[in-house]
Amino acid sequence: MQAQTTVPARHHGRSEWRVPVWLGMLFGLWAAGIDRTHGASEVGATVLGLVGAAVVAVLCYVLHREQPRLEREARAGAYGVLFGAAMGYLLSLSGSTLLKASLWGLMFAGIMAAVSFYVFYTREV
Numbered sequence: 001m002q003a004q005t006t007v008p009a010r011h012h013g014r015s016e017w018r019v020p021v022w023l024g025m026l027f028g029l030w031a032a033g034i035d036r037t038h039g040a041s042e043v044g045a046t047v048l049g050l051v052g053a054a055v056v057a058v059l060c061y062v063l064h065r066e067q068p069r070l071e072r073e074a075r076a077g078a079y080g081v082l083f084g085a086a087m088g089y090l091l092s093l094s095g096s097t098l099l100k101a102s103l104w105g106l107m108f109a110g111i112m113a114a115v116s117f118y119v120f121y122t123r124e125v
Contacts, residue, residue, distance in 0.1 A: 020060035027086060028053025034093045056086060072124065076117035084109025 032049025036042065059082055067075050088105020092098065 016064070017057075017061060020057045020064065023060050024053040024055075024057025027056040027090075030090060031093060034090060038093070038095060052089075072120045073117065076113045076120055079116040080109040080111075080113025083112040 028049035028051075031052040032045040035048050036045035040048070063078055063082060067078075070078065084105040084107075087108040088101045091104050092101035096104070
């Protein structure tokens with residue numbers, strides 16, 4: 001008689017939001033800190049941080065939910081685009097020119113896409 005193995009059910013709910021919320025909070029605090037350092041008002045920096053946190057948290061959550069439906073290459077590209085856009089935006093807040101922030105964002109996107117693809121390629125069955 002064989003032992004029956006069961007695959008644990010994927011739990012949806014609060015635990016699924018944990019990582020996206022933490023990433024959003026980290027991004028929002030970072031964005032607000034940069035904005036405040038560069039002369040924005042306390043209220044303006046706080047609003048920017050809250051909006052940035054909400055946007056990043058929702059995008060991370062949506063990507064996490066949709067990733068099983070994506071091919072390995074598309075999934076790696078999506079992670080790269082999200083990370084590159086976030087880092088490029090933070091660089092633009094810090095006073096970098098649009099061109100410099102865009103080029104750094106593209107570089108970060110390419111690196112993240114390559115690393116993500118490697119992880120997905122070597123870890124999937």
